Amino acid sequence: xxxxxxxxxxxxxxxxxxxxxxxxxxxxxxxxxxxxxxxxxxxxxxxxxxxxxxxxxxxxxxxxxxxxxxxxxxxxxxxxxxxxxxxxxxxxxxxxxxxxxxxxxxxxxxxxxxxxxxxxxxxxxxxxxxxxxxxxxxxxxxxxxxxxxxxxxxxxxxxxxxxxxxxxxxxxxxxxxxxxxxxxxxxxxxxxxxxxxxxxxxxxxxxxxxxxxxxxxxxxxxxxxxxxxxxxxxxxxxxxxxxxxxxxxxxxxxxxxxxxxxxxxxxxxxxxxxxxxxxxxxxxxxxxxxxxxxxxxxxxxxxxxxxxxxxxxxxxxxxxxxxxxxxxxxxxxxxxxxxxxxxxxxxxxxxxxxxxxxxxxxxxxxxxxxxxxxxxxxxxxxxxxxxxxxxxxxxxxxxxxxxxxxxxxxxxxxxxxxxxxxxxxxxxxxxxxxxxxxxxxxxxxxxx
Amino acid sequence: xxxxxxxxxxxxxxxxxxxxxxxxxxxxxxxxxxxxxxxxxxxxxxxxxxxxxxxxxxxxxxxxxxxxxxxxxxxxxxxxxxxxxxxxxxxxxxxxxxxxxxxxxxxxxxxxxxxxxxxxxxxxxxxxxxxxxxxx
Numbered sequence: 001x002x003x004x005x006x007x008x009x010x011x012x013x014x015x016x017x018x019x020x021x022x023x024x025x026x027x028x029x030x031x032x033x034x035x036x037x038x039x040x041x042x043x044x045x046x047x048x049x050x051x052x053x054x055x056x057x058x059x060x061x062x063x064x065x066x067x068x069x070x071x072x073x074x075x076x077x078x079x080x081x082x083x084x085x086x087x088x089x090x091x092x093x094x095x096x097x098x099x100x101x102x103x104x105x106x107x108x109x110x111x112x113x114x115x116x117x118x119x120x121x122x123x124x125x126x127x128x129x130x131x132x133x134x135x136x137x138x139x140x141x142x143x144x145x146x147x148x149x150x151x152x153x154x155x156x157x158x159x160x161x162x163x164x165x166x167x168x169x170x171x172x173x174x175x176x177x178x179x180x181x182x183x184x185x186x187x188x189x190x191x192x193x194x195x196x197x198x199x200x201x202x203x204x205x206x207x208x209x210x211x212x213x214x215x216x217x218x219x220x221x222x223x224x225x226x227x228x229x230x231x232x233x234x235x236x237x238x239x240x241x242x243x244x245x246x247x248x249x250x251x252x253x254x255x256x257x258x259x260x261x262x263x264x265x266x267x268x269x270x271x272x273x274x275x276x277x278x279x280x281x282x283x284x285x286x287x288x289x290x291x292x293x294x295x296x297x298x299x300x301x302x303x304x305x306x307x308x309x310x311x312x313x314x315x316x317x318x319x320x321x322x323x324x325x326x327x328x329x330x331x332x333x334x335x336x337x338x339x340x341x342x343x344x345x346x347x348x349x350x351x352x353x354x355x356x357x358x359x360x361x362x363x364x365x366x367x368x369x370x371x372x373x374x375x376x377x378x379x380x381x382x383x384x385x386x387x388x389x390x391x392x393x394x395x396x397x398x399x400x401x402x403x404x405x406x407x408x409x410x411x412x413x414x415x416x417x418x419x420x421x422x423x424x425x426x427x428x429x430x431x432x433x434x435x436x437x438x439x440x441x442x443x444x445x446x447x448x
Numbered sequence: 449x450x451x452x453x454x455x456x457x458x459x460x461x462x463x464x465x466x467x468x469x470x471x472x473x474x475x476x477x478x479x480x481x482x483x484x485x486x487x488x489x490x491x492x493x494x495x496x497x498x499x500x501x502x503x504x505x506x507x508x509x510x511x512x513x514x515x516x517x518x519x520x521x522x523x524x525x526x527x528x529x530x531x532x533x534x535x536x537x538x539x540x541x542x543x544x545x546x547x548x549x550x551x552x553x554x555x556x557x558x559x560x561x562x563x564x565x566x567x568x569x570x571x572x573x574x575x576x577x578x579x580x581x582x583x584x
Contacts, residue, residue: 056516061509068516113521361537433536 039063042083047097049077049089051109052142052324058090058154065090067154073112073145074152075167076105076322087165088154092269093323104324106142111135111401114430115145122407122423123149128388129409132169133423134305134320135431138399141309141318141329146170146302169301170265170272174406176304177371178235178416179391180256180294182347183307185228187255188243190315190339194228196346200242202226208241209286216241216289219372229346232369233354241289249283256291258317258334259307261299266319266330275299294371305404308368308391311347312399315340348396359390359421361429363439368392368403368424370416375408385409390420394428395440403427 040063049058051069057077058067065080078088084098085091093103115133123131128149135145148168152160166172188194202225205217222234231239244252257263262277275298278287290296299307302320310317315335321327335343347367351359360366371389374381388407393399405420405427413419 056513059513061513062506066513068513069520070517070522072520072522109521113525117522117525363541364537429535429537433538436536439541 039082042098043080045098045100046080047100047102049093049097049103049105051105051107051112052144053109055109057105057107069109070155071151071153072109072116073105073107073147074154075148075165076107076146077154078167079154079157079165086157088167089270089323090154092271106137106144106321106324107146108144110434111431112145112147114427114434115147116149116151118423118426118430119147119149119405119407120151121426122405122419123410126388126407126413126419127411128407128414128419130163130168130172131405131407131423132172132301133406133427134169134301134404135427136305136309136320136402138309138312138393138402139318141306141320143302143320143322144401146322167271169404169406170270171300172406172408173273173275173298173300174375174387174389174408175294175297175373176299176391177294177373177387177389178237179304179308179369179371179389179404180297181232181235181240181292182311182343182350182369182391183256183259184240184252184292185232185243185346186311186335186339186343187252188247189228189342190255190335191247191251193247194243196227196229196342198228198243199225200228200231200239202231202236202239202242204238206238206241208289209284212284213286216293229349232346232350235370237289237293240292244288244292247288249288250280252288252291253277253280253283255334256297258332259310260303260317260319261297261307265300265302265306267302267322268326270322272302273300275303294373301404301406304389304391304406305402308393308404309402310334311340311343312393312402313340344393344396344399347392351392355417355421358417359392359425361425361432363441364394364428364432364437365396365441366392366394366425366428367396367399368421370421372414372416386414388414388416388419390416390424392424394432395437397440400435401431 043060043063043065046060046065048056048060050056051073055069057069057073058065058080060066067074067077067079076088078090078092079086080090085094089103089105090097097103115135119131119133122128131149133145133147134143136142137144146167146169148166150164152164157165185194189196202218202222204221205215207213207215216237218234218236218238220234220236222230222236226234226236226239228239228243230236231243256277261275264274265272277297278291283291287296306317306320314337315333317330317332317334319329319331321329344367347369348365350369351366355370359368359370368390369392371387371391373387373389374383375385375387376382377385386409388405388410390405391403393402403424405423407414407419407423410419
């Protein structure tokens with residue numbers, strides 16, 4: 001009798017051990033990922049991500065997610081985990097991709113490749129830390145390129161740091177510096193506070209802001225009197241402080257807001273940063289002056305491109321679009337068409353009269369504005385860390401695309417005119433060549 | 449007169465019926481087994497074909513991805529620059545006035561007019577541009 005009970009308890013022990021082992025195995029399957037069959041089915045039925053010309057940026061092959069274009073728009077596309085998107089559009093549009101729907105982007109692969117190559121060359125040559133470029137189709141707001149540096153290949157995403165995976169043009173915020181002057185002058189012209197020929201006394205330094213004020217200074221040597229056109233040409237902070245002197249703070253802040261600063265970009269589903277405009281209660285004379293040359297506010301490269309697009313697009317703001325069929329977005333008139341046209345002429349002069357060697361191409365009408373912004377480190381403006389910025393569009397007389405460039409932390413020749421402007425020029429050269437656009441601007445002969 | 453229905457429930461009748469039904473069932477079973485025997489390899493072949501199709505689809509997808517990976521805009525761009533491509537926008541351009549080239553006298557610029565017999569219109573000079581493109 002005793003032997004019988006002993007045998008039965010042995011059987012029960014073995015059975016219990018087997019069930020426990022099964023439990024451990026099942027838990028491990030859940031913990032380490034779903035059974036292979038399910039994963040394969042989920043992956044295989046997932047929709048593709050394609051560029052505007054139909055070239056595939058992400059698709060499923062043999063139960064695996066592959067990215068045939070490798071680093072091209074890698075940060076925008078993002079990557080897949082075991083069964084769902086982890087970052088970028090793979091995560092943002094996970095639900096519709098899971099349902100087998102394809103995602104068509106507005107990105108143009110050749111413009112994207114041009115932008116990435118120009119950015120990579122600029123950042124590497126000038127020993128920068130990172131950078132971003134955005135190219136927008138002027139009339140529609142379709143994003144043709146959104147490049148980040150360093151590059152990221154989603155096929156091999158585990159070997160990259162989170163920094164490399166960051167979709168910088170949409171997420172990195174920075175002070176846009178002097179590029180903002182083009183937009184503020186546009187607003188001042190629109191309100192009748194200045195004209196292109198208005199003359200201002202412009203010493204190299206000027207105290208602004210009364211009791212709690214500060215001295216602002218200029219970096220580029222210039223004559224003691226400048227017109228508004230020359231204020232842009234010499235990128236004079238002192239000149240800008242004069243131009244906005246009679247601009248009511250609320251109005252000027254509202255213009256910056258209308259340009260898209262300090263508010264969310266109306267681009268559905270995709271993650272973007274908002275940037276910052278100081279609250280109106282902080283806007284004293286000094287804040288108004290510093291905002292006129294892009295200090296004390298922040299923006300993403302995408303926002304900067306969308307804002308400059310207002311000048312290119314006859315004063316009309318169109319919100320950027322990245323996914324085809326995701327809605328028309330916002331449209332609003334910020335400037336009168338004639339003001340925008342005047343600004344295009346002024347910004348063309350900035351390149352042709354000031355930085356043609358850096359941003360101009362013989363025979364083509366390019367327009368834009370440079371910026372070199374000190375970076376805030378430990379609540380103080382650093383004297384060794386800079387953001388090199390450029391925003392512009394081309395062709396200046398009838399713009400088709402708007403471009404914004406930002407490079408952070410360059411060690412060599414960090415000025416906007418030395419680093420960001422040549423990136424813009426290289427991008428413009430590639431795009432104009434692809435359009436096979438004939439030169440339109442007659443070359444200036446000696447003596448002219 | 450009312451016909452009277454008689455139910456034949458004799459043993460011989462039941463035996464006859466049972467034999468007929470059994471025979472029909474056996475025949476049907478034989479037909480089914482025969483059909484199954486004749487078509488026994490169809491399913492195997494279908495499965496093999498499905499497997500082959502799966503392999504071929506996987507190969508096609510892999511090749512498509514390889515082609516796409518080898519023809520990315522970055523690679524084409526790098527290759528073109530390595531071959532000495534110069535961008536159109538940056539290439540030096542020269543301008544020149546195009547001389548008008550007179551048409552040969554034997555050719556007329558408009559089709560002959562039958563109503564105006566005897567008088568041929570003077571040949572109109574035509575500007576023709578010949579473009580030679582050179583890669584590199």
